[in-house]
Ligand SMILES: NC(=O)C1=CN([C@@H]2O[C@H](COP(=O)(O)OP(=O)(O)OC[C@H]3O[C@@H](n4cnc5c(N)ncnc54)[C@H](OP(=O)(O)O)[C@@H]3O)[C@@H](O)[C@H]2O)C=CC1
């Protein structure tokens with residue numbers, strides 16, 4: 001099994017350079033899909049309270065037989081749990097469902113700025129990290145302004161910001177913000193989900209040139225951008241293929257051609273964190 005490179009995080013820990021997205025894998029089939037992904041070599045597994053599959057993730061980990069300390073298990077606090085005490089309880093409930101002693105990465109799922117309580121949720125994560133219930137702490141869908149607010153308030157910089165990022169929406173600005181602040185960029189819907197540009201010439205040409213699939217070209221584009229993708233696949237063959245992106249390199253021209261697929265507003269469903277809120 002190929003070794004997956006890792007990134008250093010700003011809290012002194014490391015994280016695999018690619019992870020496995022688990023939404024919407026649920027039930028027995030979901031557990032089996034997550035187990036086959038771990039068997040294929042994924043060591044970072046991304047879940048959330050709102051995916052309603054933390055039990056399946058925990059069960060898949062146990063069935064995989066992979067030692068717990070080799071896995072990075074990540075979950076997320078939903079919008080309805082942003083109040084300080086609710087955020088603490090949310091993480092404890094996630095641990096109960098996962099049947100784990102701690103998560104390795106815990107994120108605030110969406111900032112929900114109109115509620116104005118994401119700073120409370122961040123303070124709770126800072127405390128939970130001190131208490132050893134979570135290893136690394138981060139956020140998801142935070143803008144530059146949201147990041148600066150929590151850092152100013154606590155002095156603690158998130159290790160990770162998980163944002164929408166794919167060839168149609170490359171997030172140049174947020175990647176620059178993350179580089180400035182020392183935050184690792186993690187990419188959700190890294191393929192572009194239902195709008196994955198698998199048939200676009202830029203992707204097809206690079207796939208042909210390197211003898212790989214269009215999906216591998218997209219994931220390799222992430223790797224070379226320094227973006228940590230978390231592709232979801234229910235199919236064992238595609239799960240394995242998506243991990244196999246460390247043995248070839250896109251040229252500068254190929255990288256530019258894939259980045260050239262960016263659209264003015266390439267978001268998949270209008271998930272602008274200033275206005276899109278999820279409870
Ligand atoms: N923080 C947040 O707000 C959000 C986080 N997420 C996270 O990001 C993860 C991934 O995002 P997701 O929205 O699923 O989108 P992806 O971009 O990962 O796309 C998933 C789709 O691509 C297909 N696919 C996967 N690999 C290949 C391949 N090699 N070739 C062709 N098709 C492929 C899958 O089909 P198949 O299963 O049949 O292979 C599935 O339909 C989620 O599972 C979740 O963990 C997602 C959205 C928001």
Ligand SMILES: O=C(O)C(=O)[C@@H](O)[C@H](O)C(=O)CO
Pocket residue numbers: 023048269278
């Ligand atoms: O999957 C997630 O993490 C989400 O935050 C949702 O927005 C999800 O992408 C969705 O259901 C969008 O239609």
